[in-house]
Amino acid sequence: MSINDAVHWSDDLGGGTRVALVQAGTFRSDAGALLGPVPRLLWNHLVAEEIDHEHRLTQALNCLLVETPAGRVLVETGIGERLSDKNRAMRGYEGTPIEPKLREAGFDPGSVDIVAMSHLHFDHAGGLLLADGARAFPRASIVAQRAEWEIALSDNSRAAASYDQPELRLVRDWGAEAWADGERELLPGVSVIPTGGHSAGHQGVVVRGTGEGARTLAFFGDLCMRPWSANPRWVTGFDDFPLTSVEVKGQLFRRAAAEGWIVALSHEVKRPVGRLLPDRDRFVYQPV
Numbered sequence: 001m002s003i004n005d006a007v008h009w010s011d012d013l014g015g016g017t018r019v020a021l022v023q024a025g026t027f028r029s030d031a032g033a034l035l036g037p038v039p040r041l042l043w044n045h046l047v048a049e050e051i052d053h054e055h056r057l058t059q060a061l062n063c064l065l066v067e068t069p070a071g072r073v074l075v076e077t078g079i080g081e082r083l084s085d086k087n088r089a090m091r092g093y094e095g096t097p098i099e100p101k102l103r104e105a106g107f108d109p110g111s112v113d114i115v116a117m118s119h120l121h122f123d124h125a126g127g128l129l130l131a132d133g134a135r136a137f138p139r140a141s142i143v144a145q146r147a148e149w150e151i152a153l154s155d156n157s158r159a160a161a162s163y164d165q166p167e168l169r170l171v172r173d174w175g176a177e178a179w180a181d182g183e184r185e186l187l188p189g190v191s192v193i194p195t196g197g198h199s200a201g202h203q204g205v206v207v208r209g210t211g212e213g214a215r216t217l218a219f220f221g222d223l224c225m226r227p228w229s230a231n232p233r234w235v236t237g238f239d240d241f242p243l244t245s246v247e248v249k250g251q252l253f254r255r256a257a258a259e260g261w262i263v264a265l266s267h268e269v270k271r272p273v274g275r276l277l278p279d280r281d282r283f284v285y286q287p288v
């Protein structure tokens, strides 16, 4: 993997495991929905610079490239290239989708062995296919939780609104070949951990280096999308199971803080990589 300016950030975790963060464009989401149960009085000052006239925030589509001696993993695929112009405008979607973005970074999409997704919402699973419907990562197996596929393709009306079901049906068989039932080590040092909370089958990804000075990086998907997500109680209005989110965030963040894990945020534009530090009964995010 060659690392250059097309990559937002990269680091060596030890033992031949490298991680790079690639931003596959940005889109916009309603600020109130992103901050869920949190009163505006508490968050307004955090977003004053970025909130637009339609009360939306700019959300990056952060993807991770993981290079290990045993293979290559892509985490998340962003929105992709199959949106209608109307949908593109409605979402405020801008920038380069993941497949051409990887090429810009000198990374052949055909060399990806595994694509892991935190969950299957449109802004995480949209990049599996190219504009013409071909697989963007032809050699890769796709790893999301089986529970996520089941809810994503269910006839619950909220699920039908949260997922792009016609698109997911096109990749369902591909997804079924490698879907996970619980925690799984994808390659030595790269594991997915079910979390639930944001969606029924939401999962995090943990990457561990080896050898002297080895470090660990965690990607908690949309349980930790922006710096303010470091407070376990600050969950989004999109979380289907907010009580689970609060509980699981508390557990995972405690471990991340205690063991000094590097944390990559799913939707932060400017400072997407940092660490979690304990702060009374919550945590604070400190960018690296």
Ligand SMILES: [Zn+2]
Pocket (backbone or CB within 6 Å): 121, 123, 124, 222, 266, 267
């Ligand atoms: Zn998202």
